Amino acid sequence: MSDVLELMHGTPVLVCAPDGxxxxxxxxxxxxxxxxxxxxxTWVAVPVERFGDGFFDLRTRVAGDIVQxxxxxxxxxxxxxxxxxRTAASKAFRDFVxxxxxxxxxxxxxxxxxxxxxxxxxAAADGPVTS
Numbered sequence: 001m002s003d004v005l006e007l008m009h010g011t012p013v014l015v016c017a018p019d020g021x022x023x024x025x026x027x028x029x030x031x032x033x034x035x036x037x038x039x040x041x042t043w044v045a046v047p048v049e050r051f052g053d054g055f056f057d058l059r060t061r062v063a064g065d066i067v068q069x070x071x072x073x074x075x076x077x078x079x080x081x082x083x084x085x086r087t088a089a090s091k092a093f094r095d096f097v098x099x100x101x102x103x104x105x106x107x108x109x110x111x112x113x114x115x116x117x118x119x120x121x122x123a124a125a126d127g128p129v130t131s
Contacts, residue, residue, distance in 0.1 A: 005039045006112075008119045013078070014041035015112065016050065024052035025062055029069040036075050044070070045115055048081030056086045056093055063096065067106050078115050079108045
């Protein structure tokens with residue numbers, strides 16, 4: 001399987017194949033960002049199994065370096081898959097995931113359906129607007 005561009009509610013997302021190379025540092029992040037630019041994507045969705053162990057150990061600063069690289073290029077990063085075993089093992093990582101999910105740069109989502117839902121425009125208010 002190869003990486004594909006998918007339009008999600010008007011947002012171009014580069015969906016990375018689960019069998020691609022390990023994302024283990026800034027160089028790998030730069031490669032993904034280059035691929036995103038090549039496809040015209042503003043978000044990159046990477047399966048959790050593609051990240052090296054250092055990404056989940058915040059003491060290594062790997063996650064921070066990768067996320068900063070994406071932020072510098074204004075490309076969103078979605079980590080797809082179950083991170084529950086990692087959040088259960090580390091309060092620091094659990095807090096990191098919680099904070100990330102509050103922002104617009106890095107999201108941890110269980111699957112592509114959840115990413116589509118996050119990228120959906122806000123629902124319109126019910127009923128007519130009166131003043």
